[in-house]
Amino acid sequence: MAESLLSFTDRGIYCAAGDFFIDPWRPVDRALITHGHADHSRPGMGRYLATGAAAPVMRHRLGDIAIDTIAFGERRQINDVIVSFHPAGHVPGSAQIRVEHRGEVWVVSGDYKTTPDGLSEPFEPVRCHAFISECTFGLPVFKWAPEDDVRAELNDWWRRNAADGKTSIIGAYALGKAQRLLTSVDPGIGPILTHGAVENTNTVMRHQGIALPDTLRVTPDMDPKAQKGALVVAPPSALGTPWARRFGPSSTAFASGWMAMRGVRRRRAADRGFVISDHADWPGLNAAIAETGAERIFVTHGYTSIFRRWLESQGYDAAIVETEYEGESLDAAEPEDAA
Amino acid sequence: MKRFAALFTALDQTTKTNAKVDALAAYFTAAPEDDKLWTIALLSGRRPKRTVVATRLREWAADRAGLPLWLFEECYPIVGDLAETMALILPDATRDSDRSLTHWIGEIRALAKLDDPEKRARILDAWDQLPKIERFVFNKLITGGFRMGVSQKLMTRALSRATGIDEPDLAHRLMGDWQPDSTSFESLILTHDPEADLSKPYPFYLAYQLDGGPATLDAPPGDWAAERKWDGIRGQLILRGGNHYLWSRGEELMTDRFPELARLIDHVPPGTVLDGEVLAWKDGAPLPFNALQKRIGRKTVPKALLRDAPVILYAYDLLEWDGQDIRARPFDDRRGLLEDVASGVPEDMPLRLSPLVSFDDWDRLAKIRDGSREHMSEGIMLKRRDSPYRDGRKRGDWWKWKVDPLTIDAVMIYAQQGHGRRANLFTDFTFAVWDGDQLVPFTKAYSGLTDAEFRKITAWVRKNTLERYGPVRQVTPQHVFEIAFEGIQESPRHKSGVALRFPRMSRWRHDKPLSEANTLADLKDMLAAYG
Numbered sequence: 040m041a042e043s044l045l046s047f048t049d050r051g052i053y054c055a056a057g058d059f060f061i062d063p064w065r066p067v068d069r070a071l072i073t074h075g076h077a078d079h080s081r082p083g084m085g086r087y088l089a090t091g092a093a094a095p096v097m098r099h100r101l102g103d104i105a106i107d108t109i110a111f112g113e114r115r116q117i118n119d120v121i122v123s124f125h126p127a128g129h130v131p132g133s134a135q136i137r138v139e140h141r142g143e144v145w146v147v148s149g150d151y152k153t154t155p156d157g158l159s160e161p162f163e164p165v166r167c168h169a170f171i172s173e174c175t176f177g178l179p180v181f182k183w184a185p186e187d188d189v190r191a192e193l194n195d196w197w198r199r200n201a202a203d204g205k206t207s208i209i210g211a212y213a214l215g216k217a218q219r220l221l222t223s224v225d226p227g228i229g230p231i232l233t234h235g236a237v238e239n240t241n242t243v244m245r246h247q248g249i250a251l252p253d254t255l256r257v258t259p260d261m262d263p264k265a266q267k268g269a270l271v272v273a274p275p276s277a278l279g280t281p282w283a284r285r286f287g288p289s290s291t292a293f294a295s296g297w298m299a300m301r302g303v304r305r306r307r308a309a310d311r312g313f314v315i316s317d318h319a320d321w322p323g324l325n326a327a328i329a330e331t332g333a334e335r336i337f338v339t340h341g342y343t344s345i346f347r348r349w350l351e352s353q354g355y356d357a358a359i360v361e362t363e364y365e366g367e368s369l370d371a372a373e374p375e376d377a378a
Numbered sequence: 379m380k381r382f383a384a385l386f387t388a389l390d391q392t393t394k395t396n397a398k399v400d401a402l403a404a405y406f407t408a409a410p411e412d413d414k415l416w417t418i419a420l421l422s423g424r425r426p427k428r429t430v431v432a433t434r435l436r437e438w439a440a441d442r443a444g445l446p447l448w449l450f451e452e453c454y455p456i457v458g459d460l461a462e463t464m465a466l467i468l469p470d471a472t473r474d475s476d477r478s479l480t481h482w483i484g485e486i487r488a489l490a491k492l493d494d495p496e497k498r499a500r501i502l503d504a505w506d507q508l509p510k511i512e513r514f515v516f517n518k519l520i521t522g523g524f525r526m527g528v529s530q531k532l533m534t535r536a537l538s539r540a541t542g543i544d545e546p547d548l549a550h551r552l553m554g555d556w557q558p559d560s561t562s563f564e565s566l567i568l569t570h571d572p573e574a575d576l577s578k579p580y581p582f583y584l585a586y587q588l589d590g591g592p593a594t595l596d597a598p599p600g601d602w603a604a605e606r607k608w609d610g611i612r613g614q615l616i617l618r619g620g621n622h623y624l625w626s627r628g629e630e631l632m633t634d635r636f637p638e639l640a641r642l643i644d645h646v647p648p649g650t651v652l653d654g655e656v657l658a659w660k661d662g663a664p665l666p667f668n669a670l671q672k673r674i675g676r677k678t679v680p681k682a683l684l685r686d687a688p689v690i691l692y693a694y695d696l697l698e699w700d701g702q703d704i705r706a707r708p709f710d711d712r713r714g715l716l717e718d719v720a721s722g723v724p725e726d727m728p729l730r731l732s733p734l735v736s737f738d739d740w741d742r743l744a745k746i747r748d749g750s751r752e753h754m755s756e757g758i759m760l761k762r763r764d765s766p767y768r769d770g771r772k773r774g775d776w777w778k779w780k781v782d783p784l785t786i787d788a789v790m791i792y793a794q795q796g797h798g799r800r801a802n803l804f805t806d807f808t809f810a811v812w813d814g815d816q817l818v819p820f821t822k823a824y825s826g827l828t829d830a831e832f833r834k835i836t837a838w839v840r841k842n843t844l845e846r847y848g849p850v851r852q853v854t855p856q857h858v859f860e861i862a863f864e865g866i867q868e869s870p871r872h873k874s875g876v877a878l879r880f881p882r883m884s885r886w887r888h889d890k891p892l893s894e895a896n897t898l899a900d901l902k903d904m905l906a907a908y909g
Contacts (some may be wrong), residue, residue: 179445180453181464299466301390302458302801305527306829310392345452352446 044120044138044145045171045335047337052147054169056140057120059088061147064363071122073149074133075100078365088115090124092132092160092247096214099243109292111160127151128162129317130215131249137165145169150366152316153323158222158249159215159283164330171337172328175318175366176296177346183296183320190223193313196292201229201268206286210309211294212277213237217272218244218251220294223315226252230266233257233310234273234282263287279308282333296320296367318367328355342366381409382417383512384480386490389526398528402536411563412480418567419558420524421533423629428495428522429489432460435521438498439464442505442756442897455849458801461517468513475507486520495528525798531770541567546581549769553630561874576618579625580697580705581650581769585759585776592740592760592779601708603763604735604743606755607778609667609865609879610657611674615691616698617643617650624656624691632656634677636689638728647721649701651766652716654693654732664754666909667879668867693720694759697767705767709775712767719868750781751908756864757781783862783880784904786896789817790857793839794850796824804836804851807883809861811874813898817855820874820901826862826883835886858895860885866905874898876905 046053051063051070059069066083073079073089075096080089087106089097094108109115111134114123124134129150136147146167155161183189200207211217213236221231221241231254233241238256245251257263257271263286277283278291291309296316298304304312319327328336328350336357338346343359350357388401440450445467457463489497501520508516518524534552538545551570555577565571588594595602613632616623622643623795626631633639636656646652652761653791658669669687673679696716697705704712713734720731735758747758757780765775786807796805806824810817827835835857845852862884869877887890 178453179443179449180457180463182466213529300457300801301462302797302799305390305799306803308393310394342456345449349449 044140044143044169046146047362051362052162054120054140057117057122057138059117060084061136061138061377062149062364069117071096071136073127073131073136074129075148076150079149088122090132090134093134094132095243095247096132096240099239103234125165126160128153128155128159131159131218131244132214133159135165135223138169143168145171146333147171148173148177148327150317150364151319151327153319153327154183154186156223156228156317158219158322159317162327164327166330166332168333169335169337170328170331170333171360172324173318173342173364173366174324174338174341174346176316176320177324177338177342177349179321181296181299181316182319182322183299183314183316186223189313189315193223194225194228196290196311196313197224197228197270200290204267204288206266206269206271207287207292208271208273208278208283208286208289209292209294209313210278211237212272212317213314214240214275215262216315217241218249219272219315219317220272221251221254222329224252224270229268229270230255232261232266232269232271234262234271234277236274236277237272257282302367316367340366379479379482379508379512379515381405382413383515384445385417386515386526387511389528395532396838398532399536399539401531402528403539406537406540410478412558415558415561415563415566416479416483418533418537418552418563420519421526422527422530423551424521424557425522425524426483427490428520429486430501430520434494434497434523435464435501435517436460438501439468439505442502443467443469455795456802458795461521461523462514464517465510471506471509471513473507474509480590482516483519486516497540534860536569538733543567544768546844549581553629554625557648576621577615577616577623577631579614579623579629580703580767582612582614582627583768583776584627584654584771585778586771586773588760588777588779592743592777595760595777597762599664599737599739599743601763603713603761604737604746605694605732605759605761606735606753607752607757607759607780607901608655608657608664609733609754609756610655610670610692613654613656614690614697615642615652615654615693617646617648617652618701619648635673635679637679638684638688639691642691642723642725642729645727646719646729647700649698650719651696652691652693652719652729653695653697654691656689657692658687659692659728659730660688666754667865668868668877688728690730692730692732694732695767707766708761708764709761709767723816723842747779747781765816780864783864783883783884784866784908785810785860785862785884786900786904787890787894788820788861789855789892789895790835790853790859791817791819792850793835793853800832802836803832804839805832807859809859810855811896811898811901818874819899820872820876820898821861821863821878821881823859823861823881823883827886831886855892858887858890858892859883860887866901866909868905868909874901876901876909 042055050065050067059071060067061071062073062079063070068085071088075093080097082101087104091108093104109124114121120138120140123137127133127135127149129152137138139146144167146165149172151162153162197207212221217237233254233256241251261366292311293307293309294313294315298312301312334356336350336355337360339360339362347357347359385405389398436450440447454463534545534548538548541865598613612627614625626632658665673687696712699715723729735746750757760777762775788811790807791810793804794810796803808819808822810819839853842854843851861881863878865879867877
């Protein structure tokens with residue numbers, strides 16, 4: 040049997056015909072990167088290739104790296120294969136990577152979300168023979184509400200807190216989720232304050248032309264109590280720390296797909312849990328997989344064994360691939376971990 | 379149901395006690411009377427009887443969602459709540475309705491008389507007209523395990539605010555053998571008539587744990603009365619109108635389980651309410667708890683068991699005397715009256731006085747406490763001599779000073795995911811001790827670790843699973859935990875031959891290698907010493 044177009048090695052997903060890796064987790068010479076999150080975009084690679092929109096954040100996080108950029112949809116030859124990057128809808132600049140060799144097409148999804156969020160380039164299904172898919176939320180209990188409903192809920196929470204003289208503090212990933220929140224809320228309600236980790240990413244994104252509402256970086260010399268009715272966007276790890284207590288009376292919240300489960304929500308010492316994820320829900324995963332037309336599906340991080348069995352029952356040839364990707368970490372939303 | 383669902387959401391969306399009380403008080407002010415009564419019933423643990431078995435519900439929900447049953451069964455332990463799992467997988471409702479909480483409870487109870495296809499049709503119809511949270515609430519009502527993160531104490535506080543009635547008075551009104559069918563909001567809460575229900579118990583006063591020892595108390599030894607703490611069932615014995623009623627702390631009427639107490643009707647005057655411990659008792663001393671255990675599960679008691687494990691009430695407080703509520707009087711007064719009552723009861727009757735232990739200083743009391751296990755006792759109770767009999771768990775006047783638990787170091791061998799707020803975490807473990815080179819399971823434990831520790835062990839379990847047996851995972855024997863427990867008994871039902879009382883994880887022994895866990899012989903020694 041001929042060697043398959045992509046293989047799974049202890050360094051990451053490898054393409055022998057093109058001699059490159061996709062989202063490797065150990066140093067390699069040539070790495071194609073789906074997006075800038077730390078579990079997909081790691082330091083130490085000889086050369087990086089990523090979309091133009093993903094590159095600034097990668098530079099910001101990884102420092103002085105040798106990075107080449109590519110536009111969405113642009114076809115580029117690497118050795119014997121043609122590669123192209125297609126929107127994954129996960130965070131700005133995130134891509135699925137399509138690899139073609141002698142008529143055979145494989146797609147690596149990276150992380151993806153099928154519904155538009157108004158910030159990331161909307162997900163585009165890509166036809167292929169084999170699809171390597173994440174399945175962070177690969178259970179039928181995960182079904183995201185329409186974006187408008189979630190926005191209304193979020194604004195309602197902020198508005199009510201502001202009226203009660205409370206600060207609204209929400210925990211969200213500094214890259215992606217935080218900016219999505221910023222573009223979801225109504226800036227008319229009050230000032231928006233940001234934790235340094237979030238504001239640094241904002242700066243990078245604004246610089247590359249992504250429109251974000253005005254925000255105010257929280258600094259040691261700021262009087263937080265002067266910012267009446269503010270919304271504070273911070274990494275989840277900042278909640279419950281002295282940093283968060285400076286704002287006086289407050290209502291706290293997390294934004295994560297895991298908040299769909301009441302048990303997880305109640306474990307958090309936060310008042311609210313908004314079900315907002317940058318990953319595909321159950322209908323999204325199933326629709327995306329169907330639209331690729333692929334017969335072979337490799338499932339990576341998430342509820343892999345359950346999801347694989349489901350795909351098998353739907354007539355796919357499905358297999359589990361062990362990777363070091365983390366998806367949307369359940370633990371990252373728990374404040375004690377990072378304290 | 380919308381109003382009740384909104385209340386549920388408000389309670390669920392805050393961790394702050396005041397916000398919960400606000401939401402409840404607003405509900406108790408505005409909701410219709412029958413819904414208020416049902417809400418009080420639900421929050422005090424009175425639920426509608428189950429009318430549909432859970433297996434059918436799971437099948438119908440999976441079927442309605444177009445999912446195979448195995449997939450539903452995979453989701454359930456991850457979500458950790460059956461009602462929620464069903465609510466999450468079902469397709470969105472296509473209709474809207476606004477019927478009351480009482481209406482839906484009526485619907486659920488009406489299912490009892492129907493056959494399965496009819497039940498199925500009614501439930502699918504309900505699911506199709508209830509949006510997400512209402513559907514979850516409906517599922518909670520139908521599966522019978524409703525908790526809303528509100529204690530009875532909080533509910534009473536909210537109800538007090540809504541009605542203007544004092545909390546202790548309300549707590550008393552809410553006690554006893556009422557059901558929403560047998561009363562109304564008006565007669566239960568507003569125009570309460572104590573004569574109307576002769577069986578009505580008083581709220582139990584519950585002691586706090588004395589962690590720092592008696593030297594941390596705010597009063598000298600002379601201000602305190604001490605008794606041994608008994609390991610039985612807390613009970614309130616009511617003698618009124620020629621009848622007797624025995625209530626458990628969980629407000630369960632236990633009269634029929636302990637028929638021997640009926641003999642007291644002839645010796646204790648009506649209008650007397652006693653607080654004490656129901657103990658299995660023979661030859662002037664309590665029997666071990668497992669003798670009592672045999673009595674607990676039985677609604678009717680066979681003669682042989684009555685003979686082998688007879689019970690008494692070991693009385694330690696008097697709440698009502700001569701038909702008068704005397705809870706406001708000081709402990710010393712109540713104790714004096716209690717001694718009078720007890721002195722009129724012949725010695726062969728199932729009523730004894732739990733003796734006070736005398737002590738001059740805390741050192742002396744500590745020595746008495748050290749002998750607790752020999753007296754089949756769990757430690758010392760301290761009661762402030764001038765204190766009233768309060769309701770619920772209130773800090774300050776009653777303290778329990780328990781003996782240190784027994785401990786053993788054991789190896790974790792099986793793990794299972796928890797429920798509710800512990801969903802998606804491995805929290806339920808089976809532990810083993812060494813028997814030669816074999817690990818013999820001897821107990822399960824669920825509590826004692828912090829959330830952070832549970833997360834750590836969960837990540838470890840996921841990576842170190844050897845075998846899966848349904849929801850149970852066999853894990854690599856590697857981690858040693860100190861298991862604390864209150865007692866040990868012989869048990870032929872367990873492979874190890876012992877059963878522990880109140881086992882929990884007291885420490886994660888990172889410092890101990892596997893080989894240094896305790897042995898079955900160590901357990902047997904403890905059984906010989908304390909069993």
